[in-house]
Amino acid sequence: MSPPSNSWSHFMLGNRRWLGVGFLLFMLSSFGQTFVISLSAADIRREFGLTHGDFGSLFMVITIASAFILPTVGRYVDDVEPRRLCSVVVVLLACAAALLASSAHWIALATALFGLRLLGQGMLTHVAFTLVGRWYAADRGRAIAWTSLGLNLGQAAIPSMFIAAAAAIGWRAAWWAIVVVLAVALPALWRLARLERQPEAAAVGVRRATAPDRTRREALQDWAFWPLLLAMAPPALVGNTLFFHQIHLVELKGWSLEAFVGSFSIMAALTVLSTVVAGRWVDRVGAVRLMALYLWPLATGCILLSVTSGFWCVPVFMCLFGITNGFSLTLFGALWPEVYGLKHLGAIRALVSSSLVLVSALGPGVSGWLLDSGISFTHQVAALGVFCGATSLVVWPVTQRVRQRQVFERATTS
Numbered sequence: 001m002s003p004p005s006n007s008w009s010h011f012m013l014g015n016r017r018w019l020g021v022g023f024l025l026f027m028l029s030s031f032g033q034t035f036v037i038s039l040s041a042a043d044i045r046r047e048f049g050l051t052h053g054d055f056g057s058l059f060m061v062i063t064i065a066s067a068f069i070l071p072t073v074g075r076y077v078d079d080v081e082p083r084r085l086c087s088v089v090v091v092l093l094a095c096a097a098a099l100l101a102s103s104a105h106w107i108a109l110a111t112a113l114f115g116l117r118l119l120g121q122g123m124l125t126h127v128a129f130t131l132v133g134r135w136y137a138a139d140r141g142r143a144i145a146w147t148s149l150g151l152n153l154g155q156a157a158i159p160s161m162f163i164a165a166a167a168a169i170g171w172r173a174a175w176w177a178i179v180v181v182l183a184v185a186l187p188a189l190w191r192l193a194r195l196e197r198q199p200e201a202a203a204v205g206v207r208r209a210t211a212p213d214r215t216r217r218e219a220l221q222d223w224a225f226w227p228l229l230l231a232m233a234p235p236a237l238v239g240n241t242l243f244f245h246q247i248h249l250v251e252l253k254g255w256s257l258e259a260f261v262g263s264f265s266i267m268a269a270l271t272v273l274s275t276v277v278a279g280r281w282v283d284r285v286g287a288v289r290l291m292a293l294y295l296w297p298l299a300t301g302c303i304l305l306s307v308t309s310g311f312w313c314v315p316v317f318m319c320l321f322g323i324t325n326g327f328s329l330t331l332f333g334a335l336w337p338e339v340y341g342l343k344h345l346g347a348i349r350a351l352v353s354s355s356l357v358l359v360s361a362l363g364p365g366v367s368g369w370l371l372d373s374g375i376s377f378t379h380q381v382a383a384l385g386v387f388c389g390a391t392s393l394v395v396w397p398v399t400q401r402v403r404q405r406q407v408f409e410r411a412t413t414s
Contacts, residue, residue, distance in 0.1 A: 015143070018135050020192045021086070022147025025128035028090060028185060030154030031097060031178050032120010034240070037113070039162050040100075043171040048106055056364070062110060063361035066118035067354040073123065074350020075216075077130045078343070083193035085127060087186060093119040094182040101175035117357075125151070126353045130346045133337040135197040141287070144333035145279025151329070152272050156265075212409055213341030219348050224405075227398040228335065229355060231291050234388045235328040236356045238298060239321070241363035241384065248377055255311050263318045270322025271329075278330035287334040288403055292396040294331060295388040298324035302385030306378045339402060 030036055037059075045055050077085060096115025103109045128147060136143040165174040219225050242249070250257045281290060301320030304313050336352065337345050367380055 015139075015197075017192050017195065018132070018197050019143060019146055021082070021189065022128045022132040022143070023150035024185060024189050024192070025086065025124050025131075026148055026150030027154045028093070028182065029120050029124035029128070029151060030158045031093065031182070032116040032118075032122070032124065033154070034121075035155060036158055036162060037116060039159060039166070040171045040175070043166075044109065048109060056368075058110060059113065060361050060365050062114045063117050063121075064358060066114060066122050067357035067361065069118055070122045070126065070354035070357065071347075071350045073118075074126050074353065075347040077127050077346030077350070079346075082131055083190050086189050086193050089119055089123045089127060090182055090186050090189060093124070094179045096120075097175050097178045097182065101172045101179065122353060122357060126346075126350055129333045129353075130349050133333050133349075134342050134345055137337075139283060140334050140337065141282025141330055142276075142279035144282075145275045145330050148275055148329040148333065149272060152268060152275070156268055213343035214348075215344045216347040216351060219340045219344075220351075222340075224339065224398055224402050227395050228291065228339065228402075229352060231295070231391055231395040232328070232332060232335075232352065233356060233359045234295055234298060234384070234391055235325055236360040237363045238302065238384050238388070239325070240360040241367045242381065245364065245367060245371075245377060248371070249381075252377060253309055253311075255314070259311065260314060263314050266315050267318040267322040267325070270319050271326040274323045274326025275329050276326075278327040282330055282334045286403075286406075287331050287338050288399050288406070290327065290331060291335065292392050292399050294324055294327035295392045297321070299385045299388035299392070302381050302388065306382035306385065338406075 041055060044050065050058070080088075092115065096112050096119060099108055100112035100116065103112055128150075129144070132143050132147050133140060162174055162178075165177055169177075214222070246260060247257060249255075250260045278290070278294075297320040301317040301324075304320075305317045332352075336349055340348050367377070370380060371377060
């Protein structure tokens with residue numbers, strides 16, 4: 001196995017097998033993400049006779065249900081062979097996509113959506129983060145940065161491809177095409193994931209990047225767990241709340257919806273750039289040190305978006321959100337093994353993932369309830385910005401104490 005190298009090209013070539021597994025898992029998770037499923041929302045509502053509220057409520061309940069199931073099924077990543085686990089999840093995801101494509105009853109529709117959310121948004125991203133976090137120590141940051149670009153690619157390419165396919169062959173046939181894509185990807189994933197990787201061999205002579213192993217019970221009882229979990233929540237909460245109500249926002253501000261949606265490319269570009277930068281920084285200074293800093297761009301962007309009516313603030317917000325979003329992807333993958341070790345990483349991360357899925361599901365619903373209660377959406381956006389800043393201030397002393405504990409643990413185990 002190649003030793004760690006400061007050369008990005010050397011690192012990628014020497015680790016293409018394991019990076020390929022993570023990249024594929026992240027990209028395939030797109031089929032269970034909101035940005036793909038929502039493209040069929042109008043067709044589903046029309047064929048099943050659902051209103052916007054009916055479908056939104058169904059989607060929220062299903063997402064919440066998947067969040068509660070994820071800690072139970074997510075722990076298998078600690079015990080099951082990687083290629084077998086990846087293959088099972090991809091096969092089941094293909095079955096869920098096939099069920100959606102052929103559904104004729106609302107029970108089949110609900111079951112298909114549950115499978116897509118649990119297996120796509122939930123398990124595939126969970127497995128990707130856990131495996132990459134387990135396979136890498138000294139280079140964990142940049143490994144997560146490069147593999148999570150698979151999700152960025154999915155966000156950039158898959159929606160437009162799906163729209164074109166649905167227009168040409170219909171939305172149900174487009175979902176059958178997704179089944180074919182998953183079937184084609186399965187052999188490649190099976191081949192790439194056949195070998196394990198031991199991070200200790202890549203970390204000789206390098207700063208210890210993994211903590212002593214703690215069980216999920218021990219992590220839950222740790223004073224630092226809940227503040228660190230809180231610090232991971234704002235990007236999911238802000239993103240799902242804001243983009244779910246984006247039409248209301250542009251009408252409120254008098255902006256063009258096409259121009260607003262067009263600015264997503266700015267966010268995507270900054271997300272990619274900051275993901276790569278974050279990977280390097282995490283490997284140099286550690287994920288814990290960055291936790292109290294990465295939310296400030298998003299906090300600034302939310303405040304700016306809430307108080308400004310000029311459209312110029314939109315690309316600025318997208319830049320700031322992209323910075324936080326890119327760091328969030330890398331930190332989410334690197335933080336938990338750095339604090340709680342590798343042995344029970346799957347069980348711990350499954351709980352974290354389910355908590356963030358729950359937050360992402362509740363945000364749009366609670367925001368809609370507040371709108372119905374007469375609370376302006378601009379005030380809500382401002383409150384989200386304040387929440388980001390307050391969370392950073394709360395987590396700052398926590399990160400200092402965790403770093404002190406890390407120094408003590410390295411001293412006592414060296």
